[in-house]
Amino acid sequence: MAESPSLPDLDPISDRAVFRQIADHLREAIERGQLAEGDKVPSEAQLMQHYGVARMTIRNALQVLQSEGLTVAEHGRGVFVRSHPPVRRLASDRFARRHREQGKAAFIAETEGAGGKPSVDSIEITEVKPSPDVAERLKIGPKDRTVRRSRRYLINGQPVETAISYIPVEIAKGTQIMQPDTGPGGIYARIEEKGYRLDHFVEDIKSRMPLRDEVRALRLAPGVPVFHLVRTAYASDGTPVEVCDTVMSSDAYVLSYELPAR
Amino acid sequence: MAESPSLPDLDPISDRAVFRQIADHLREAIERGQLAEGDKVPSEAQLMQHYGVARMTIRNALQVLQSEGLTVAEHGRGVFVRSHPPVRRLASDRFARRHREQGKAAFIAETEGAGGKPSVDSIEITEVKPSPDVAERLKIGPKDRTVRRSRRYLINGQPVETAISYIPVEIAKGTQIMQPDTGPGGIYARIEEKGYRLDHFVEDIKSRMPLRDEVRALRLAPGVPVFHLVRTAYASDGTPVEVCDTVMSSDAYVLSYELPAR
DNA sequence: TAGTGGTCTAGACCACACA
DNA sequence: GTGTGGTCTAGACCACTAG
Structure with a gap:
């Protein structure tokens, strides 16, 4: 039984738009924990009655919260405070050679470890x-x-990341990189077998709202941005050997990097 | 003079909501470059006429694009395709000791360099x-x-980042860290003068939609997420000497990290 | 079946931008 | 002044969920 969160009345003096005032009230109730994660927000009908306004005004207010990523609407059930799933921490040693030597690709090693x-x-x-x-x-x-390998990663059946690798054909040719299963240690192990010793990676990270296709592929809730990360792998002679273009649900990840102070 | 982007008609068979179809048409026009950055989207009145629907239907469609970060509405002027400002690349060597020794704090050195x-x-x-x-x-x-230092960073007058540092009082006490102007080389130079040799930093990065106050402080357009980055600085004996909690406009930054392959 | 959110209509008045 | 987007009303019908 969701008890009502005792919302304030509208301020008749304020020149702040009514739907924004209502959004503010609900946001504050959420921030104060009066509406906790997973709780049901009062229904549109209840809010209309409480504030004495038209339905569109209420819907505008709820729309604000949804685009802020604070709530999700479920058709026929109600509007609920978003619960944030546990996040995975992508550490900067996930491409350590020891993982490849153990025959594990980065994603597999890390996910099983967690x-x-x-x-x-x-x-x-x-x-x-x-x-x-x-x-x-x-x-x-x-x-x-180039050889283009695209794939989607899932954890417990939930999609969390799409990735597209580009490898120059001269490097990929005749290796298991051209097969769906790249074999133990993944792409990077195959590249090293071909005689390129991996030296370092550069990762460029942007954050933005998802495109329509990304919403579908990652089953993103409204108000959830994505990380757009492009990683370039360099061999010890400075040759770039792979570019990997990934899109990750920001709900699923914390990216973690260690920097030397030098 | 904005020439009209020749939008398709509605598909009367499709069960996709009308406002979504309209949003799709406009999104495709933008992605095809038919509506370029900075271009004016047809006005609500024009779209109403073209599609023969009510105004709220058009506004719902425009709302979709806005929350995707594709357009911005300017009151009294029109709706425009978002133009993306040049971004700054935050490299992972920005805390290199040589910068501090030259008397420049990271932000200053990097921004002037660009x-x-x-x-x-x-x-x-x-x-x-x-x-x-x-x-x-x-x-x-x-x-x-702890000593809490909060500040806001701007580039050419445009706010791009807010930051709050926390330093244990025993470390900050009696140094210029307690003053608004921390002196040449910034906080980290003062910490090193106090006898802590900086060894490395750890940065944890999340991406999310901004809170209301962050929208104001960073003058964020609708549909623009933020990076939430927490950096911890460690001295060579492993002691954490500072935590810096920053919120950055995702419009203004590409974060760039270099990882050894080890 | 009753309650919920999803979509859409057809108006209204207002504030802001620009010529 | 005219055209733009911003806000709000008061309805309507539909689709989904749950008891």
């Missing part, structure tokens, strides 16, 4: 000409060809 | 008991006191 069930689906392998951005990162020409 | 005019305002210094999270990161008790 007690989740990792899986991968939607694996597609094609040969494509690189986009200008990818070509620049790989230091290759716009007509050179 | 040709921008850095400034800092809203500097506040208080002594507080740490939050549980900060206490844990600093490995101190909940009753130990």
Whole structure:
């Protein structure tokens, strides 16, 4: 039984829009914990009655909270305070050689270590000409060809990340990189077998709201942004050997990096 | 003169909501470049006429695009395709000792290097008991006191980041850390003068939609998420000497990290 | 079946921008 | 002044959920 969160009345003097005042009241109730995670927000009808306003005004207010990522609406059930799932911490040593030597790809090793069930689906392998951005990162020409591996990562069945790797064909050719199953240690192990010793990675991270397709692929709730991370892998002679373009649900991850003070 | 982007008609068979179809049409026009950055989207009246629907239906469609960060509405002028400002790349060597030795704090050095005019305002210094999270990161008790330095960073007058540092009082006491101007090289230079040699930093990064106050402090457009970054600085004996809690406009930054392959 | 949110209509008045 | 978006009303019908 959800007890009502005792909302204040409207301030008739304020020139702040009514729907914003209502959104403020609800937001404060959430921040104070008066409405806890998972709690049901009063129904539109109840709020209309409490504030004496039209339904669209209430819906505008609820829309504000939803776009702030504070609530989710469930058709036929009600509006609920978002509960934040436990997040995974992506540490900066996840590409350590010792993991590859143990035959584990980064995602698998890390997820199992945290007690989740990792899986991968939607694996597609094609040969494509690189986009200008990818070509620049790989230091290759716009007509050179690359192997494009795209896939989706899931934890306990919940999609958390999509990734697309681009590897120059000369490196990928004749290796298991062209197969759906890349074998023990994943792509990076295959690249090293080919004679490229991995030296370091550079990760560029942006944050933005998801595109429509990303909402679908990651089953994102409204108001949840994504990390857009592009990683470039360099061999010890400075050659870029792979670019990996990933989109991650910000709900599922905390990215963690260690920097030397030098 | 904004030429009209030749929008398709509604699909009368589709069971996709009308406002979503309209949002899709506009989104596709933007993605195809038919509506370029800065272009004016057809007015609500024009769209009503084109599609033959009520105004609220059009407004719902425009609302979708706005919450995706694709457009901004300007009262009295129109709705425009968002133009993305040039972003700053925050590199992982920004805390290199050589910068401190040159007397530059990280933000100043980096911004000037990129040709921008850095400034800092809203500097506040208080002594507080740490939050549980900060206490844990600093490995101190909940009753130990810390110096809290909050400030806002701007580039060419545009706010891009707010930051709050917490330093244990024993470390900050009697140094310029307690003053608004921390002196050449900033906080970290003062900490090192006190005998703590900085060894490394750990940065934890989340992405989320901004709170109301953050929208105001950073003048964020609708549909723009923030990076929430917490950095902990460690001395060479492993002692945490500072925690810095920052919120950054995702419009203004690309975070860039280099990882060794080890 | 009753209650919930999802969509849509057809108006109204207001504040802001610009010529 | 005219056109723009911002807010609000008062209805309507539909689809989904749950008892």
